[in-house]
Amino acid sequence: MVKVFRSPARHGYAVETSPFLPGRLALAAAQYYGITGCGSLLVLDQTDDGVALVRSWDWSDGLFDVSWSEANEHVLVGGGGDGSLQLWDTTNQDAPLRVAREHTQEVYSVDWTQTRGENLIVSGSWDQTAKVWDPALGRSLSTLRGHQGVVYSTVWSPHIPGCFASASGDGTLRIWDVKSSVCRLAVPAHQAEILSCDWCKYDQNLLATGSVDCSVSIWDLRNVRKPVNHLLGHTYAIRRLKFSPFSKTVLASCSYDFSVRFWDFSRTPPLLGTVEHHSEFVCGLDFNLHLQNQVVDCSWDETVKIYTPACLSGGGPGPRA
Structure with a gap:
């Protein structure tokens, strides 16, 4: 069963499931495909027969990413086309709790730390930083420079405190040490822009990158001379990818080719299945941490879809519908 939520005149850029509530998710969306106009942040709940709107806020510019707090089930952070980060609270119906404006161009990525004892947010921007x-969005604690292109993706390590990865239009994957404010490793991962990266949930040395060159690469940080695996199949740029929280070698990727693909990079061939249920770019993707193999995605076709792919639930190749 596929549950569908429609967001008229709002084109989905990012979706993330709640770390606290099994049926809750957040959608970051933009008007006019994010080129102009305003944005919206929507909080949604799964119901027995569909998806219900819990709360929505409008913002003066497009919203391109969203991340839930790991310390408070009501709080989430959004990244905007006006260079702002906004802190939102589902118990506050009106304005954001706080707005931070330090980036000078679009904020394309936000992420909240998952490691025990930390409570930090990282953002990535078109201003190349x-x-x-801090979780209250006061003045930024540090600014990390080194990329020579747009920073499209910033993701905290789920294993190593004070460490995050970033992916950029300069074709590199970088690993950062926040305590020292330095780049510990720069990997020339693709000969094209990298739009997304993610950490393996079971191995602190494994990351994946998704690129405009239509490929996903799996990297072991102990030896980055060549990828562990190179996953081919998408026909347009890969917009976002996520490792499964339930399996070390399984991940999902979504693309401008309107599809979501599921992979097991330990297998030959690695492609488990393909889901083609959108009519526009698929930009947002997440696994539900509470419901095994449930996936949420969002698209420029103004829909959010929640489903369990057959290829992950023991039913063979995924649907092509």
Whole structure:
């Protein structure tokens, strides 16, 4: 069963499931495909027969990413086309709790730390910087420079405190040490822009990158001379990818080719299945941490879809519908 939520005149850029509530998710969306106009942040709940709107807020510019707090089930952070980060609270119906404006161009990525004892936010921007913030969004704690292109993706390590990865239009994957404010490793991962990266949930040395060159590469940080695996199949740029929280070698990727693909990079061939249920770019993707193999995605076709792919639930190849 596929559950569908429609967001008229709002084109989905990012979706993330709640770390606290099994049926809750957040959608970051933009008007006019994010080129102009305003944005919206929507909080949604799964119901027995569909998806219900819990709360929505409008913002003066497109919203391109969203991340839930790992410390408070009501709080989430958004990244905007006006260079702002906004802190939102589902118990507050009106304005954001706080707005931070330090980036000078679009904020395309936000992420909240998952490691025990930390409570930090990282943001990545078209201004070629990443910034680390306290959870109240006061002045940024540090600004990390080194990329020579747009920073499209910033993701905290789920294993190593004070460490995050970033992916950029300069074709590199970089690993950062927040305590020292330095780049520990720069990997020339693709000969094209990298739009997304993610950490393996079971191995602190494994990351994946997704690129405009239509490929996903799996990297072992102990030896980055060549990828562990190179996954081919998408026909347009890969917009976002996520490792499964339930399996070390399984991940999902979504693309401008309107599809979501599921992979097991330990297998030959690695492609488990393909889901083609959108009519526009698929930009947002996440696994539900609470419901095994449930996936949420969002698209420029103004829909959010929640489903369990057959290829992950023992039913063979995924649907092509």
